[in-house]
Amino acid sequence: MAGTRSRRSVIAAGIACALTGGLAACGGSPSSGTRDGVVTITVNNMPPKTQPVDRRYFEEDVRAFEKEHPKIRIDAREGQMDPKTFSAKLAGGQLEDVYYVYFTDPAGLIQRRQGADISTYVKDMPYFKDIKPEFLKVFTGPDDKLYGLPNGQYSLGLIYNRDLFKKAGLDPDAPPATWEEVREAAKKISALGEGTVGYADYSKNNQGGWHLTSWVYSMGGDIAVRKDGAWKAAFDSEAGRNSLQMLHDMRWSDNSMGSRQLLQIEDVQKMMGAGKLGMYMAGPDNIPTIVKQFEREYEEYGVAAMPGEATLGGGNGFMFNPRATPEKIKAGIEWVQWKYLNPDRTEFEDKRASGNDVPIGLPLDRLFSGQAQAKQDAAHAKYANVPQGNYKPFVERNAGLEQKVEPPNAQQIYTVLDGVMQAVLTKKDADLDQLLADASKKVDGILATVK
CATH class of the missing domain: 3.40.190.10 (Periplasmic binding protein-like II)
Structure with a gap:
């Protein structure tokens, strides 16, 4: 529900991030793809300038990602998937290569063939096998192919x-x-x-x-x-x-x-x-x-x-432009995994956020199982500034409920x-x-x- 999404964005302040000018220009049409072996991908979900901490963090992340992936460049745009303008953006070539969606969106987008099949590109993605099946199911079509990746979830x-x-x-x-x-x-x-x-x-x-x-x-x-x-x-x-x-x-x-x-x-x-x-x-x-x-x-x-x-339950994730080239889809998956589905960065993110009055240790966005979730839990426990024991009844029993x-x-x-x-x-x-x-x-x- 819209109200829930706006409340979650408040909690994410200081954790979710965006890109300022100097790294990439906003607006315009998506980049054409590869030049001199470098793939440029357009992504949305860039918060507005009214969230300066978010923007600064995202800027740091983009620089770090591009340093680790010298053949990929990130061109970030503000906003998310707007159903009112989505089809026109797609038809006009203005849709980002990687675009943010809520869990209520993928079924219709898949049915209308407005998302790319990424099934063959995620086989070697780090931690892919640890993502809980119920969240991947949201992005799975009637053909059993995968059309997106989750990056956040909530349960009532x-x-x-x-x-x-x-x-x-x-x-x-x-x-x-x-x-x-x-x-x-x-x-x-x-x-x-x-x-x-x-x-x-x-x-x-x-x-x-x-x-x-x-x-x-x-x-x-x-x-x-x-x-x-x-x-x-x-x-x-x-x-x-x-x-x-x-x-x-x-x-x-x-x-x-x-x-x-x-x-x-x-x-x-x-x-x-x-x-x-x-x-x-x-x-x-x-x-x-x-x-x-x-x-x-x-x-x-x-x-x-x-x-x-x-x-x-609900949540959000990313889907991929059906017109994107294989190179751009692969690069987009690299970005989404590194930025949003990366237990190896959880401790760094928690430490960074700990100085900005952000609650750390709430039972949110539990997308993984197995070692991946254990790694995230350990990081949250190290930097927790909320009483995690108070949430134990939720964590233990919620895992067994149908979402x-x-x-x-x-x-x-x-x-x-x-x-x-x-x-x-x-x-x-x-x-x-x-x-x-x-x-x-x-x-x-x-x-x-x-x-």
Whole structure:
């Protein structure tokens, strides 16, 4: 969801980077390719000048990369993949050789043949075999060929207040792993009184639909499924009903969600920052926002994995211009691996970032398994400035959950599902079956436009 992406960019400040003038000019058309044996590739994802630390770091990285790879030159551009202008840029020869995408983009791009097949070029790529299959799957087409590489990911879980857990007689090192356990913990926290809320959730500005999607996933269901070449709504199901019933019971039977509803992320973060909220659904990247905005301490908060069977995850990565030459694709893969998928540089990056008030050690962007992830974990542990033990419940259990991405036309679907969340949380006698049936019909109409 767009809101999640913007929040993650805040956490990345001081880590993600860009290129200033002097190394490469911005704008114009992509370079033609090879000259005197040197391949020039255009790449996007260059942050704006308003992020000077990022720009400086990226400048250092480009110089280091070009020194190690004297036959490759990087021509960086600001921006990312914009669906509104993408096709025109591709048709006009303006699309970068290596372009940034979100996990919701590759399926459509692959179907429209707007990304290059890189399957034969990654066989000898360092650490390729350690990239988790679920993230490579995002960039894999129906033909089982690979069209891109991940470089970041997030998973929703539960942010919780460890102090309130202790006051309520709960173990902060053993947070809930099922929704029934969440319900029981929320009741105990709410019983503390003084305006304390056990669990809160979003229900407007598309954030309610986003979270209801994760509820349904966690209950073993889907929001949309593709069958016989067409997408159809799938949440009018047992998983959908169980999700709404749990929300209804926590809100109306237990009174553990508080009387104030129609919340969005800023409202819930404020409640957590004020020490009046036990738990809410979010990614680990929410913790620095709460700590910095409300002058709290990292030690006050923990992260648990999503209760249930699956979680809503997302992320980003890079795809390659279908018109790029083999030389440029190979060079692009060299760049993406070296800059974004390189456990050997993690310690250097953590040390560099440690002097810029950047949280190090949050359970984010865990793309690898095996020795590659172990190498990154060791580096993060060395330079950690956050209590990594507080995130152990998330790291250990999240690895075993199915990671599911957003449905197609997600924002339009979320608008519909916002209404479902709002009805359940504001109307005690809401007809759950009718809500699901009506919303399903509307979402079928939205999905009918997906090609």
